[in-house]
Amino acid sequence: MPKSSVHQVPVSSLPGSLPSINMPLDTDPKLVASSIPLNLEGLNESNLAQEALWRDSFALTGTLRTLYSPACIIPVWREVCNRRSPTSFELKIQSANIVRIGELASWVDAPFTFKTASTPRTTCSGIFSLVPASSGTWKIWVIRTILEQLDGENDVDKLRACEQPFNRTMSTLNANCTANGEDNPSSFDVVIVGGGQAGLSVAGRMKALDISYVVMEKNQEVGDNWKLRYGSARLHTIRQYSHLPFNRTFPSHYQEWLTKDDLAQGYKDWVKTYNINIWLSTRLLCGKWDHTSRRWTLQVQRDGSHHEISSSYVILAVGAGGQIAVMPDYPDRDHFKGTVLHSAEYTDPSSFKEKNGIVVGTANTAHDVAEDMLVAGLASVTMVQRSPTYVLPYEYYQRVQELLYNENVSTDYADRMSFSNPLSISRLLALTCLHAAAREEPERFDALEASGFKLERYGDITHYIYERMGGHYMDVGASKKIADGLIKIKTDALPVRYTPNGLKFEDGEELPADLIVFATGFERSMTRVVRQFFGEDVAQQVNDFWGVDEEGELIGAFKPNGHPGLWYHGGTLGHARYCSRFIALSIRAMLNESPIPVYGRNGYDDPFNV
Structure with missing residues (x-):
């Protein structure tokens, strides 16, 4: 079956706007919520604001969809309601609240719950965001609907901790934390390739739903995907945002900005707590899909030995492009007397003390490496900047994240509020808050520009995360070192070739170097990974990974x-x-032979509904 035609678009092109309303302080959100006489099946265009949006997370469409304008929303809404039969609608009036974005925008959020009566029966939640209309009534500006649970199944958001210690050679474990008795099981419902945050998260969910699974991790220990990175590697997002499912993986004794060692330890503890079935030192070599049995036959290398296993589903959690490094190929590298590394190979610059270092790139990793070189005592550290860089001070982002991700709010609730919104609305909220913070201290950015750094001070963080998958810098201290001249910056010309003692640039300047680190990112094509593992036929059936489509939904993910x-x-x-x-x-429903119907761009006959 050919893949659906999905085109990537700029996030800036997505429809949507914030309501330009500052509601009176005495507005009663409970009274507002009680004024909308709604049931789900009776929703019509008159209930919606002219600029209305609807974001569904698997509740009614069986996938991730965002629809814009009443004229587009209502026909789809009626069709999916007819198919899924929503029932037991309950508006949570006592939980209604006012959301205020400074003095610029405000609205009332009214949570609700409902069930679906058709197979598979589900429990769902949602939020109506309400704004006043000129007629004095209230209209729905944003609808969010979220699949919560499959009725009759375990809770996907809960997993009991196991008393049994983690054993890296143990075979598959069931939800009751007991081994299945096989030393080398060969058949699973799900094989998860990659044991980082994504692979572990989905493994825990599989176990919660009694789905047989195994995680295949190429490294020797849980957490090595972080542990083996360069010495100063750390997160640039807050601790409370960084947990794995089911618990606060990084409690208060962890520092706010988690290091690579913190992450590795947290992952190990979590795997031990929930006795996750993970095969370490294991690589997927290749796989073949059988259309008749609807199962994969997978060739695997485990601890140096070859094994054949089978599964109904494979989940690729290997990072975009399989973490294949991208590195410019300048001439005359064989003439260079020093060391050249990609940031993926870089670990510790201490052996280069009192020597010269160059970092090519100016995103998060490049700044980390440059700071690392400075601390290690290199005689000079120069960053080569190839294009303007969005610099976002960590405290700006911290203030925004801490509104939801904190000790007083459950991570489950914070995630629903963060990730259920239409992307265009989340983007506008981020731009409003982050740009306002940047305008309050222009001198910080003026000093950085004065050093020669090409700066994008009012950047779009949504663009960098959802389109570029990085490329910005979350400033945790390196910007001041650049502004103070401790880290030098080369922005007026690009490298053209190596010399015996460094790099030569377009303007004729030669920078001396004993160590050159390319922080130039990784290949982004997931279809290349699919082709490598499963062949051209499978690669032709799937879309690539990341970037957003016309609805603002991530492609492939x-x-x-x-x-x-x-x-x-x-x-x-x-x-x-x-x-x-x-x-x-979704996989639990399919294993039960009652898949959630997928309403794609061409209705229920969409190629995604396979």
């Missing part, structure tokens, strides 16, 4: 993607944790 047995999982730490639940719920 977390949802049916053209092949009946293949899923992609990854993204930010929050995506990995939250969206893993939808993959697990």
Whole structure:
């Protein structure tokens, strides 16, 4: 079956706007919520604001969809309601609240719950965001609907901790934390390739739903995907945002900005707590899909030995492009007397003390490496900047994240509020808050520009995360070192070739170097990975991974993607944790032979509905 035609678009092109309303302080949100006489099946265009949006997370469409304007929303709404038969609608009037974005925008959020009566029966939640209309009535500006649970199944958001210690050689474990008795099981419902945040998250969800699974991790220990990185590697997002499912993986004794060692330890503890079935030192070599049995036959290398296993589903959680490094190929490298590394190979610059270092790139990793070189005592550290860089001070982002991700709010609730919104609305909220913070201290950015750094001070963080998958810098201290001249910056010309003692640039300047680190990112094509593992036929059936489509939904990620047995999982730490639940719920429904109907762009006959 050919893949659906999905085109990537700029996030800036997505429809949507914030309501330009500042509601009076005495507005009663409970009274507002009680004024809308609604049931789900009776929703019509008169209930919606002119600029209305609807974001569905598997509740009614069986996938991730965003629809814009009453004229587009209502026909689809009626069709999916007719198919899924929503019932037991309950508006949670006592939980209604006012959301205020400074003095610029405000609205009333009214939560609700409902069930679906058709097979598979489900429990769902949602939020109506309400704004006043000129007629004095209230209209729905945003609808969010979220699949919560499959009725009759375990809770996908809960998993009992196991008393049994983790054993890296143990075979498959069931939800009661007992081994299945096989030393080398060969058949699973699900094989998860990759044991990082995404792979572990979806594994935990599988176990919660009694789905047989195994995680295949190429490294020797849980957490090595972080542990083996360069010495100063750390997260640039807050601790409370960084947990795995089911618990606060990084409690208060962890520092706010988690290091690579913190992450590795947290992952190990979590795997031990929930006795996750993970095969370490294991690589997927290749696989073949059987259309008749609807199962994969997979060739695997485990601890140096060859094994053949089978599964109904494979989830690729290997990072975009399988973490294949991208590195410019300048001439005369063989003439260079020093050391050249990609950041993926870089670990510790201490042996280069009092020597010269160059970092090519100016995103998060490049800044980390440059700071690392400075601390290690290199005589000079120069960053080579190839294009303007969005610099986002960590405290700006911290203030925004801490509104939801904190000790007083459950991670489950924070995720629903963060990831259920239409992307265009989340983007506008981020731009409003982050740009306002940047305008309050222009001198910080003026000093950085004065050093020669090409700065994008009012950047679009949604663009960098959802389109580029990085490329910005979350400033945790390196910007001041650049502004103070401790880290030098080369922005006026690009490298053209190596010399015996460094790099030569277009303007004729030669920078001396003993160590050159290319922080130039990784290949982004997931179809290349699919082709490598499963061949051209399968690669032709699936879309690539990441970037957003015309609806503002991530391409390929977390949802049916053209092949009946293949899923992609990854993204930010929050995506990995939250969206893993939808993959697990969908697969559980399919294993029960009652799949959630998928309403794609061409209705129920969409190629995604496989």
